[in-house]
Amino acid sequence: MAQHDELDIQLHKQQAEEATAFLRARLPVLPEVLIQLGTGLGGLAAAMTESISIPYKDIPHFPRSTVTTHAGNLVCGKLAGKPAAVLQGRFHYYEGYSAREVGFPLRVLSLLGVRTAIITNAAGGLNPAWQAGSIMICNDHLNLLPDNPLRGPNVDEWGPRFPDFSQPYSAELRELAGQAASRLGFTEVCSGTYVCIPGPSLETPAETRMLRLLGADAVGMSSVPEVITALHGGLRVLGLSVIANLNDPDKFVPILIEDIVAAAQRAEPRLQELILDIVREL
Template sequence: MIDIKAHKEQVEEAVAFLQSRLPVLPEILIQLGTGLGNLVEAMESSISIPYEEIPGFPHSTVTSHAGNLVCGTLAGKPCAILQGRFHYYEGYSAREVGFPIRVLSLLGVQTAIITNASGGLNTTWSAGTIMTLKDHINQLPDNPLRGPNIDAWGPRFPDLSEPYDPALRKLARKAARKLAFSDVTEGTYICIPGPSLETPAETRMLRQWGADAVGMSSVPEIITALHGGLRVLGLSVVANVNDPDDFIPILLEDIVEAANQAEPKLQKMILEIVQEL
């Protein structure tokens, strides 16, 4: 049984710690995924706090995730950037993966922009495509809401009939048009446990299920945000596209490199979206 009392105390301790450290509480949360950590350079009047200093925060073990909470002003709005995330495959529970989102939701964040790098399943796309999430499929054998519910944080059975806020998705499309980005699209994201990458047969199966892109992150954080009443926008950089009938080996180094190349475009989109919020 999950020790919900201890979890609640950890969350409240982290909230109190950040309330004492942050001069301005954030209204917008941006979580940056693999190869997408440089948006913090656009922050003004920022303060950076390593995850290790925040009570209860897990520690990132993935080298491409810096592991800092950066708070300040972005496009004139008070924002918090999670520079790196945690994953189920690192050994954390889905509840632990969603811990930072829970803490920030209780600090007063109202909007969450969750980003990641993914593998493309839609063979009409190419590496570097930015996918706005319109739906997702959760294949993790865990849920961040499993165990006793804390009613003050959200409902026992949150509705996910429209997980990604229509107004935010519209803003993303508007930003793409304004920036003349032709390779921005919408699709369905599927989250798998990892850390092993997909076989050709698994890739074929995921495509048949209706997924356009696959990754190993984001869904626990998104469910936690939705449970806490946040509006959510999901943005995924498609780092590679694999045809199961002509499969090419997938290397993490290639995924990080592709995400790095697409990062400036994603940053421009996020800045445009934040400015319009």
């Protein structure tokens, strides 16, 4: 088993290096900032200038996104004057990928030299004080996936065997996000803890109560493998969750993915303004 794990990580390392070399040869300017866009949040790439778009399917060893609301493109160019990369769409554990595969784009972009990652998602609200349409600045997370992208032998040149997670989301970036929200006059911006569950089934009322008891303010099925990969690679991370709906276990109503997507799309213009302001101040 140990020999198999060693061969597996060597293949993963080779694939990451090949994907990195492919992008390095094609991008006129290497990105410094990465923004990953989640469900219903794919429009930020339109704000980029001098951009080049590369479908995931054209990048060696990139997974394929099977979710219809995820465009599946890497867009690189200038965003608010900064060299940036936008991942239009992501991969999920529930699609059948391992946590390591989910984090693969973050690994490749860290090898390209990205040092700041802004990870976004659409999430269900668990905090009863919040409203649908709010934007949550993540200050912590819970990983309830039965997997970790760092499982198996460590690649020492990528990062430490046991990375410190005492501050998974950069205090400096969280402060920048709060200042940007104030400048823009956005009042429905909050801070809290995000919990990642495997999915694809949505939460039951009992599961919602459990997640609240664990201390979670919002729940989703993504982002944490990418955050872990980014932190292992030395990036500073900002997490932003659009609270697409509220889960009240005592007045539970059906949760439809179409409603979540629509709510995320309604909040997208504000999220885009917020990200642009943050990137401008980096």
